[in-house]
Amino acid sequence: MQLTPTLLAEATRRGLLSTEQGQALWDFLAEQEREQQHDTPSFKAAHILYYLGGLIAIGAMTLFMTIGWEQFGGTGLLLISLVYGTAALLLTEYLFERKHLALPAGLTAVLAVVMVPLAVYGAQHAIGLWSDGDARHTAYRDFHYYIDWRWLVMEFATLAAGAVALWRYRLPFLVLPVAVTLWYMSMDLTPLLLGGDNLGFFSDLGKLISLWFGVAMTLLAFWVDLRSRHTKDFAFWLYIFGVLTFWGALSSMDSGSEWGKLAYCAINLLMIAIGAALSRRVFAVFGGLGIAGYLGHLSYTVFKDSLMFPLALTAIGLAVVAIGIYWQRHEAAIGRSLRRILPAPMRELVEQRRG
Structure with missing residues (x-):
């Protein structure tokens, strides 16, 4: 039930609250709602503009950086990244401390964090660690497209910067660069751990490492979710990249038999159940895609000549x-029965997500 001024006035009339208490409570709730609407991402025009502009600026210095920037050399890239990063930090301080605009401050803080790998790359290039004569890819833009263990120094530095920024600003969007960097590390560690440059994400062992890394990141997201259940949603981006890494690796594996494919379908059903329990749509989205893929396999391979398969599938639906x-x-009643068997912190998390 939604609390309205009419209900509050009725509670005051019945003597449950004094007039002053009722007005104070309503003012408090109205202020909390304004702050939540202001700081919680939604499809408001202002929020869309925040994210559109912020992601364009972030993408410009990461995914969409052209190879032409290499002409500045290592020292030039280091200076450019320091100027960009400093400007982004100053803008973050202004938006966060002076204007109290959490969403745009989070975007500019992320812009500052993503300048760290460019700064490290520039410093490494300046001292000759990325020589122009190296036959392997050495342009900074390759950081976002190719797997290479040599990116690890840049990734560790980015994680450190992200942790400091999270400690300073406590803004959930800052988990994004941390989650992306962890995802990159899961792939870049593969050739280092397996002892070769040709063992990447799409090798069998690479997929296995990525799968277990996804499981670990998802469990980390769940732990963060429990710890931050009374505050902001710091687990969102960890869930996104944890589930994406796990499901992507699982879906790219060769199951070897129809029983293996059935197990794949069961895992996707479990993901949907977990998504419903935790109110995390990312589990349901990828789980639904996995089930659709399995049903497509049955339709086009196992039961391709069957007349009964569509009818049976309709009945199941x-x-x-x-x-x-x-x-x-x-x-x-079902929810109460199920929640009684859960530990108290998890029960609080589920009840809060349902609310």
Whole structure:
């Protein structure tokens, strides 16, 4: 039930609250709602403009940086990154401390953090660690496209900068560069750990490493979710890249048999259940894609000549809808029964996400 001025006035009339208490409570709730709407990402025009502009600026210095910037040399790239990073930090301080605009401050803080790998690359290039005569890719833009263990110094520096920025500003969007960097590290560590330059993400061992790295990042996201359940959503980007890394590696693996493909479908069903329990759509989205892929495999390979398969699949779909109707009618009782078996912190997290 939503609290309205009418309900608050009725509570005051019945003597549950004094007039002063009712007004003070309403003012407090109104202020909290304004702050939440102001700082919580949504599809408001202002928020869309924030993210559009911020992501364009971030992308310009990362994914979309052209090879022409190499002409500045290592020292030039180092100076440029320091100027950009300093300007972004000053703008962050202004937006965060003076204007109290958390969303744009988070975007400019991320812009400062993503200048760190460029600064490290420039410094390394200046002292000759990325020589022009190296046959392997050495342009900074390759950092975002190719797997290479030599990027690890840049990634460790970025993680350190991201941790400092998170400590300073406590803004959830700053988890994004940390999550992306961890994802990069999961791929760049593969050739270092396996002892070769040709062992990347798409090798069998590379996929296995990526899968378990995704599991670890998802578990980290769950731990962060529990720790921050009463504050801001710091786990969002960790969930995104944890599930993406895990599901991408799992989906690219060769299951070897129909039983393996059935197990893949079961894992995707479990992901949907986890998404429903934690109110995290990322699990449901990738789980749904996995199930759709498995059903496509059955349709085009296993039962390609069957007349009954579409009918059976329709019946299964309608049965799932019927289960959904039953669940909706008895959701409160089922939810209470299930939540009673959960530890207290997890029960609080689920109840808060449901709210």
